[in-house]
Amino acid sequence: MAVIPVSRKPLSFAERTYIPQILGGLKITFKRMLKPAETMEYPEQRPEIPKHYRGVPTLVKDPNGREKCVSCQLCEFVCPPKAIRITPGEIPLDAPTGHVEKAPQAFDIDMLRCIYCGLCQEVCPEEAIFLQNQYSMTGYTRAEMVNHKDRLYELGGTLPDQHHKWDKKKAAEEHGNAH
Amino acid sequence: MIAPPKPELVTVNIDGKEIAVPKGTNVIEAARLVGVDVPHYCYHPKLAIVGNCRMCLVEMGMPAVDPATKAPVIDPATGKQKINWIPRPQIGCGTNAAPGLHIRTNTPMVKDCREGVMEFLLINHPLDCPICDQAGECKLQEQATGYGRGYSRFIEQKNVKPKRTQLGPRVTLDDERCVLCSRCIRFSRDIAKDDVLGFIDRGSHSTLTCYPGKKLENNYSLNTVDICPVGALTSTDFRFKMRVWFLKQTNSIDTESSVGANTVVWSREGAIYRITPRRNDEVNDTWMADTGRVLYKQVKADNRLTSVKINGADSGLDIAVNAAAELFKAGSVAIVGSGRSSVEEQFLTRKLATTLKAPAHLVSRVGEGDRLLISADRNPNVRGALVTGLIAALPSAQLTELAAQIDAGKVKTVVSVGEDLAAAGLSAAQLAKVAIVYLGTYANETSAAARVVLPTLTVFEKGGTFVNQQFRVQKFLKAVPGAEGATDDLVVLAKLVAAAGGGSVPSEINTLWKTIAAEVPALGTMTFANLPETGLLLDATPWSALPFAEGETLHYKPTKAAQLVVGS
Ligand code: SF4
Ligand code: SF4
Ligand code: SF4
Ligand code: FES
Numbered sequence: 213m214a215v216i217p218v219s220r221k222p223l224s225f226a227e228r229t230y231i232p233q234i235l236g237g238l239k240i241t242f243k244r245m246l247k248p249a250e251t252m253e254y255p256e257q258r259p260e261i262p263k264h265y266r267g268v269p270t271l272v273k274d275p276n277g278r279e280k281c282v283s284c285q286l287c288e289f290v291c292p293p294k295a296i297r298i299t300p301g302e303i304p305l306d307a308p309t310g311h312v313e314k315a316p317q318a319f320d321i322d323m324l325r326c327i328y329c330g331l332c333q334e335v336c337p338e339e340a341i342f343l344q345n346q347y348s349m350t351g352y353t354r355a356e357m358v359n360h361k362d363r364l365y366e367l368g369g370t371l372p373d374q375h376h377k378w379d380k381k382k383a384a385e386e387h388g389n390a391h
Numbered sequence: 392m393i394a395p396p397k398p399e400l401v402t403v404n405i406d407g408k409e410i411a412v413p414k415g416t417n418v419i420e421a422a423r424l425v426g427v428d429v430p431h432y433c434y435h436p437k438l439a440i441v442g443n444c445r446m447c448l449v450e451m452g453m454p455a456v457d458p459a460t461k462a463p464v465i466d467p468a469t470g471k472q473k474i475n476w477i478p479r480p481q482i483g484c485g486t487n488a489a490p491g492l493h494i495r496t497n498t499p500m501v502k503d504c505r506e507g508v509m510e511f512l513l514i515n516h517p518l519d520c521p522i523c524d525q526a527g528e529c530k531l532q533e534q535a536t537g538y539g540r541g542y543s544r545f546i547e548q549k550n551v552k553p554k555r556t557q558l559g560p561r562v563t564l565d566d567e568r569c570v571l572c573s574r575c576i577r578f579s580r581d582i583a584k585d586d587v588l589g590f591i592d593r594g595s596h597s598t599l600t601c602y603p604g605k606k607l608e609n610n611y612s613l614n615t616v617d618i619c620p621v622g623a624l625t626s627t628d629f630r631f632k633m634r635v636w637f638l639k640q641t642n643s644i645d646t647e648s649s650v651g652a653n654t655v656v657w658s659r660e661g662a663i664y665r666i667t668p669r670r671n672d673e674v675n676d677t678w679m680a681d682t683g684r685v686l687y688k689q690v691k692a693d694n695r696l697t698s699v700k701i702n703g704a705d706s707g708l709d710i711a712v713n714a715a716a717e718l719f720k721a722g723s724v725a726i727v728g729s730g731r732s733s734v735e736e737q738f739l740t741r742k743l744a745t746t747l748k749a750p751a752h753l754v755s756r757v758g759e760g761d762r763l764l765i766s767a768d769r770n771p772n773v774r775g776a777l778v779t780g781l782i783a784a785l786p787s788a789q790l791t792e793l794a795a796q797i798d799a800g801k802v803k804t805v806v807s808v809g810e811d812l813a814a815a816g817l818s819a820a821q822l823a824k825v826a827i828v829y830l831g832t833y834a835n836e837t838s839a840a841a842r843v844v845l846p847t848l849t850v851f852e853k854g855g856t857f858v859n860q861q862f863r864v865q866k867f868l869k870a871v872p873g874a875e876g877a878t879d880d881l882v883v884l885a886k887l888v889a890a891a892g893g894g895s896v897p898s899e900i901n902t903l904w905k906t907i908a909a910e911v912p913a914l915g916t917m918t919f920a921n922l923p924e925t926g927l928l929l930d931a932t933p934w935s936a937l938p939f940a941e942g943e944t945l946h947y948k949p950t951k952a953a954q955l956v957v958g959s
Contacts, residue, residue, distance in 0.1 A: 282521050282522045284520075284522065284526075284634070285633075285634045286521070288637075289634070289636060300631045300632065300633070300634075301631060302630065302631045311554075312522070313554070313555070314521075314522040314631050337521045381517075384548060384549065384551050385551050388551060
């Protein structure tokens with residue numbers, strides 16, 4: 213490796229007194245003093261979250277309270293840091309959503325691993341997982357930093373469904389679609 | 392070894408590439424040889440051809456000859472023989488290679504055909520890949536991606552069909568996903584010889600179902616799940632357990648019987664999720680029995696031995712081996728090897744026997760063969776014991792000889808390599824009379840009575856080889872890490888050999904094979920690493936006079952000697 217010697221420019225007299233620099237700093241201080249504050253008193257005050265913000269990934273239910281996730285495990289597959297862990301399960305035939313057949317038994321997202329990339333939301337074929345406004349995750353232990361299924365639904369809440377595909381499926385089944 | 396007869400070759404031209412293929416090869420297989428994919432659903436290499444899915448349509452033509460003179464007609468534009476293309480597409484699965492046959496798979500007509508077939512298949516398809524177990528290994532997904540139109544023009548309502556039908560105890564049917572290829576029907580009828588499946592209704596109402604009052608419950612029912620190109624037939628055991636793309640595939644061997652069906656073990660992070668057959672045209676084609684697919688559950692069985700014990704108290708491996716060495720010093724040792732052990736383990740068992748000058752016994756397990764893939768001999772590796780010289784004659788089911796020796800006080804210590812001595816006919820009093828060193832995977836009467844218990848691994852947790860009924864050496868590999876507290880059988884056996892004064896023998900399988908090759912003449916030219924996936928056939932003549940228990944099964948005919956015994 214070549215070594216290039218660089219000589220330092222000598223300081224001028226004014227610079228060596230430091231006075232111009234101090235005055236420059238004070239000027240900014242006095243100017244800001246009279247203007248409204250731009251910082252906020254977090255955590256008492258909280259910023260407004262812009263639209264499409266990618267916060268903590270959460271699971272959502274549809275307006276009828278059906279859990280939308282069918283445990284297809286695509287998010288588990290796509291998640292770059294392998295933060296998601298799913299144990300798939302079967303919905304009993306006689307349950308109200310029995311026609312959906314499949315739902316997660318367990319769904320864990322390790323928030324120490326998650327990099328908030330949003331790929332899980334992007335890949336989900338059921339529009340069941342969303343990165344919403346929640347941005348602050350704290351905990352004293354590693355275990356606390358893993359969001360289990362209950363917590364994920366609690367954080368996620370309900371999102372409007374545009375397709376109602378499973379409702380349509382049920383209607384078609386009841387109707388029989390004979391031609 | 393007998394060399395197979397040279398097949399008669401015919402030359403065909405596929406997308407401009409000439410290839411010589413054995414006579415009788417169909418166009419799908421011929422194209423596969425030149426690396427051209429002809430998509431298909433109903434065709435299966437091991438089933439009768441029906442040609443009902445029409446996915447394999449290709450263009451075909453023959454070189455033109457003058458009808459009168461039979462002289463080739465030359466195309467003036469190219470200077471080559473003209474090809475008379477058949478104006479309509481033909482199915483590749485139902486056409487065998489003929490000399491000079493020309494195939495085109497890359498023309499607009501073929502593309503249109505495939506798009507058309509895909510479109511019709513998908514109009515009533517539920518598109519429920521997110522909840523479908525076949526996703527990831529589904530021909531419909533692959534073909535839709537590779538050859539489909541990419542969008543749907545169907546705006547009418549889709550058909551509705553039953554989605555959770557239990558066809559039998561192990562197979563679940565989703566009729567909406569069925570593409571009516573009839574592979575499952577042909578398998579049940581022709582291979583399993585249990586004709587229970589059929590279609591009812593017509594057109595898009597066609598539905599796969601069992602004949603009234605029948606169930607798909609034969610011991611080969613899960614093969615229909617394997618060959619179903621879509622997610623219509625799924626395994627009830629594997630249903631919704633894990634997506635296939637997470638699973639690691641490890642080649643293994645079915646230990647149910649001496650057939651040695653080739654299998655693949657599918658595991659994720661140390662847990663096995665399913666076992667499926669692996670194609671071996673000389674052994675099991677593409678099939679295996681249902682009973683062999685649940686054997687993985689043994690890995691996590693409740694009665695697994697997981698701690699080394701001396702006189703019932705937990706101990707360490709080396710202490711236990713020393714305790715065994717003390718027992719060996721007293722002499723009068725007998726060894727009970729196992730037809731379930733691998734060739735390598737049997738080799739080390741023999742080493743132990745010769746070092747201790749102890750007689751070696753084996754326990755046979757004979758049941759009824761099903762004439763397909765379960766043979767009468769339920770030990771996977773009795774022939775391995777013959778090849779390695781652990782035994783010279785065929786074993787019997789009861790250890791009567793050993794029992795008599797124990798009663799006579801001639802045996803003071805018995806080393807059992809995975810065999811339950813109580814089940815093999817030794818009474819509790821006989822077990823109490825001797826000191827038992829037990830190497831094994833499960834708790835049983837023998838392990839309870841044993842002086843020293845050394846937990847070992849199941850077939851899924853270690854590598855090794857078995858010699859099947861054809862004297863074919865086949866290898867199985869480690870699919871999942873060994874259970875906590877259990878040690879590899881080879882390590883335990885090598886330690887015992889050393890403790891018995893037999894010097895150090897390698898316990899790592901590749902190194903051990905060098906010793907085996909040097910000491911076992913029949914295996915002289917082999918190494919573990921180079922053993923082909925389809926196995927290696929040994930010369931069986933030294934043992935051809937033995938009356939083996941097996942009857943006829945797929946790809947196996949008993950030798951004369953055995954037939955005489957079975958017939959008598
Ligand atoms: S946001 Fe990205 S890192 Fe976080 S769980 Fe989703 S896919 Fe994984
Ligand atoms: S991708 Fe969506 S439906 Fe699939 S497991 Fe993840 S959240 Fe559930
Ligand atoms: S169930 Fe599967 S194998 Fe049977 S006809 Fe339908 S698609 Fe073919
Ligand atoms: S594969 Fe040829 S018609 Fe189905």
